[in-house]
Amino acid sequence: MSERVYLLPLWIRLWHWTNALLIITLTITGVSLHFADPKLPLVEFSLAARIHDLAGLALVAAYGFFVIANIVSGNWWQYVPKPPGILDRCMKQARWYLWGIFKGEPHPYPVTLEVNFNAMQALIYWFIMYLMMPTLLITGLIFMFPQFAPDRVFDMDGLLPVAVLHYLTGTVIVLFMIAHMYLGTTGHTVTTMFKTMITGWHEH
Amino acid sequence: MRVSGYRYLIALLLIGWGCPALAASDAPVDQTTIEMNRKANEACYACHSAAGIAKPPKADIDMSKLKDSRLEPTIYNPSDHGVMDCRECHSKTHYTDYPHAEAGKSETVGCTACHAAKVLRLEPQFNASVHAKVQGVKEKFTCFTCHNPHINIVQKRLQDPAKIVAQDNHGCLECHNSSEMFAKFAPEGEKTPGLKKLRPDIDTIHDWLPNAKAHWQSVRCIECHTPEVAENKMLSHEILDKEKSEKKCLSCHSANSTLKARLYRHMVKDEQQKYGFTNSVLLSNSYIIGATRHPLLDSIIIALVIATLLGVLLHGAIRIVMSLRRKKEESQ
Ligand code: HEM
Numbered sequence: 176m177s178e179r180v181y182l183l184p185l186w187i188r189l190w191h192w193t194n195a196l197l198i199i200t201l202t203i204t205g206v207s208l209h210f211a212d213p214k215l216p217l218v219e220f221s222l223a224a225r226i227h228d229l230a231g232l233a234l235v236a237a238y239g240f241f242v243i244a245n246i247v248s249g250n251w252w253q254y255v256p257k258p259p260g261i262l263d264r265c266m267k268q269a270r271w272y273l274w275g276i277f278k279g280e281p282h283p284y285p286v287t288l289e290v291n292f293n294a295m296q297a298l299i300y301w302f303i304m305y306l307m308m309p310t311l312l313i314t315g316l317i318f319m320f321p322q323f324a325p326d327r328v329f330d331m332d333g334l335l336p337v338a339v340l341h342y343l344t345g346t347v348i349v350l351f352m353i354a355h356m357y358l359g360t361t362g363h364t365v366t367t368m369f370k371t372m373i374t375g376w377h378e379h
Numbered sequence: 380m381r382v383s384g385y386r387y388l389i390a391l392l393l394i395g396w397g398c399p400a401l402a403a404s405d406a407p408v409d410q411t412t413i414e415m416n417r418k419a420n421e422a423c424y425a426c427h428s429a430a431g432i433a434k435p436p437k438a439d440i441d442m443s444k445l446k447d448s449r450l451e452p453t454i455y456n457p458s459d460h461g462v463m464d465c466r467e468c469h470s471k472t473h474y475t476d477y478p479h480a481e482a483g484k485s486e487t488v489g490c491t492a493c494h495a496a497k498v499l500r501l502e503p504q505f506n507a508s509v510h511a512k513v514q515g516v517k518e519k520f521t522c523f524t525c526h527n528p529h530i531n532i533v534q535k536r537l538q539d540p541a542k543i544v545a546q547d548n549h550g551c552l553e554c555h556n557s558s559e560m561f562a563k564f565a566p567e568g569e570k571t572p573g574l575k576k577l578r579p580d581i582d583t584i585h586d587w588l589p590n591a592k593a594h595w596q597s598v599r600c601i602e603c604h605t606p607e608v609a610e611n612k613m614l615s616h617e618i619l620d621k622e623k624s625e626k627k628c629l630s631c632h633s634a635n636s637t638l639k640a641r642l643y644r645h646m647v648k649d650e651q652q653k654y655g656f657t658n659s660v661l662l663s664n665s666y667i668i669g670a671t672r673h674p675l676l677d678s679i680i681i682a683l684v685i686a687t688l689l690g691v692l693l694h695g696a697i698r699i700v701m702s703l704r705r706k707k708e709e710s711q
Contacts, residue, residue, distance in 0.1 A: 210677075211632050211669030220628035220669070224589050272694075277701040321593055331653075334666035339676075346680050350687050357691040 180288055182377040186244050191372055193237050195352075200230045202349050209342065231315045238312055241304075253290075254304065256297040264294035276361060286377055303351050307344050314341035403493045408462040416464040417456065423465050424452055426477070440477065455529050459536070468528065490522045497613065498522075504616040515566035524564075525550040534614075535645040540664040543642065544599050551600045555581050587626070597665045598631070602641050610640050610647075632669035636661065 204227040207217035217223070245251040264284065271283050284293040292300060317323050317337045325333035362368035363378055371377045408416075425436050427450045432442045455461050466474060473483030491498045510524075511517045527550075537543050554560045561578040568576035585591045603625035605615040630637045638661060639647050646660040653659035657672045 208632075208668050211629055213629050213633065220632055221587065221589070224628075228589065277697055279702065279705050319590075321590075331662050332664055332666045335662065335671075338666050338668075338671070339673075342676075342680075346683070350683060353684070353687045353691060357695065360695070 178379045180286075180377050180379075181375055182286065182288065182291065182371060183375040184248070185375065186248075187250070188372055188375055190237060190241050190244070194234070194241070197230050197234045197237060198348065198352060201227060201234065202345070202352075204230070205345055228319060231312075231319065235312050235316065238308055253292050254297055254301045256294045256301070261294050261298070265298065268293050268295040272358075272361075285379060299351070303348065307347050307351075310340060311344040311348060314338075314344065403467065403488065405493045405497075413462045416462065417452075419464050419466070420452070420455075423474070424450075428452065437477070449527075450529055458528075458530050458532055460528050490526075500613060501616045508616065508618040509620045510618060513566050516564055519564050538645065540642055540646075541597075544595075544597060547599045547601060548595060552581070552595075554578075598638070599642060602631070602638065607637060607640060610644055614641075629669070632667060634658070634670060634672055636667065636670040638667070638670070 204218055204223040207223040208220065208227060210217065211220050211223075218226070245254075267283050271280065275283070282293075284290070314337050318334070318341055321334055324337050327333050328336055359368045359372075360366075362371070367378050425431050426440070426442070427445065427448065429451060432445050432448075435442055460468075468488045470480075470483045470486040473480040473486065505511060505522075510520045531546060531550075532542075534543050537546065554564060555578065558578045562575045565575045565578065568574055571577070582591050585594075588594055601614065601618070604619050605617055606619065606623075608615050634657060636658060639658065643660050646663070650658070650660050653662070655673050655675050656662055657674060658667075658670050661667055662671050
């Protein structure tokens with residue numbers, strides 16, 4: 176019989192699914208905007224722009240909530256990879272993803288209430304949530320209020336670096352999201368981790 | 380057909396006899412004549428300039444009527460007509476003294492006198508415009524309603540797209556953004572007999588266009604309100620009503636943007652795919668979503684996404700195969 180531990184409070188779960196839904200929406204509409212072409216069956220341009228703007232603002236709000244709730248609850252500590260031996264633990268985790276998992280070996284760093292993320296997860300989540308997300312949100316906001324963009328950069332329009340940075344950070348987050356969704360299937364069974372994110376209870 | 384043939388004859392007559400007699404044409408002007416003209420114009424700037432208005436040569440002149448005038452050698456000289464003597468358009472005889480003779484007003488030369496061939500081509504378009512269809516509006520609408528002959532510079536000479544947009548939109552917004560000016564031209568309102576039709580707010584009319592203000596800064600009204608014409612033809616002067624105006628975002632926001640044949644038509648021949656961007660002439664002035672593309676970067680990003688998807692699928696497939704093998708081994 177497996178052990179159960181109540182791992183994820185309601186606010187994290189609500190935030191997580193809001194965040195997921197918004198990012199998927201932003202990805203679909205963002206692609207429709209960037210690759211706009213009469214021959215491609217994407218979301219119609221003005222509809223895509225409208226949805227992208229609304230979902231973008233909602234994501235800014237969700238992120239603000241995330242940061243504040245993390246500070247208040249102390250959950251931010253989970254995102255800090257703790258020495259000593261961060262690199263060793265990352266290597267061990269990577270080895271498990273590339274090898275151990277195929278052999279049916281157990282997780283090298285099982286989840287506990289105190290340590291939810293393994294070192295590799297902590298590092299990547301930290302990179303995504305505290306570096307990529309703010310960059311994406313800020314460039315998105317400047318895109319929305321272009322009067323805050325630099326006037327000119329070299330001999331080009333000042334919105335260019337903002338747009339390119341937005342595009343690149345958006346891409347990193349989409350790549351992360353694909354890997355993240357897949358790694359969600361690497362729990363005890365394929366669905367355990369998804370269930371945890373819905374009920375809050377973690378099974379070993 | 381017969382009408383235009385008739386027009387053509389008139390134009391030929393004008394070009395053939397009329398113009399040499401008036402010494403009027405739009406042929407390029409040589410340097411000595413330009414200098415001569417500019418010297419002659421100094422007599423007018425004594426009053427017709429900011430400095431002149433502030434300090435007229437004679438004390439008792441009422442300069443209040445000139446307060447809206449934007450005449451100034453620094454503005455006039457670079458303009459399309461800056462090579463000309465003022466008196467080629469304003470009467471030769473009535474403006475030498477002040478007060479000016481009353482007859483001068485009625486002798487101002489119209490555009491046709493010098494631009495007969497262009498007017499011939501533009502007039503049918505002008506006559507098909509929204510402004511030429513409404514009773515009460517069309518009577519007041521002439522070429523200089525939009526063209527300030529002292530200031531305007533034609534697109535291919537002005538070059539900088541931001542300046543072209545500012546100049547050409549100013550021509551439209553002078554009325555469409557000012558209730559006072561609009562009322563001078565507007566017809567009677569249907570719901571308000573005896574009163575002028577109220578000016579619809581320009582941002583409200585275009586509320587389907589996100590960030591309309593950003594658009595007014597970077598494209599012209601005529602981009603959407605005139606039919607497209609071939610690159611080597613003059614821009615159409617048929618201002619379109621709301622049914623025929625361009626509403627499709629993709630006409631600008633796509634790789635094959637029509638802006639190349641409109642606002643940027645004078646620049647497309649210099650397209651060099653700067654830094655690997657397609658439509659980099661547009662980028663000189665605006666980042667335009669959908670039109671500004673970097674094919675190499677796009678390919679790399681698409682490849683990364685595909686690689687990640689394939690990687691994940693492969694990983695999953697190996698997991699399934701290995702777990703099946705383990706199950707088989709366990710059961711044996
Ligand atoms: C995962 C999340 C996101 C992705 C994948 C994404 C992607 C994109 C892409 C590809 C474009 C087209 C730009 C171009 O052609 O270069 C775009 C435009 C834009 N994005 Fe995002 N974006 C995301 C989040 C956001 C957020 C959070 C905001 C707001 C704070 C935002 C605001 C904008 C704005 C204002 C534009 C310009 C078009 C418009 O006004 O709709 N985006 N985005």
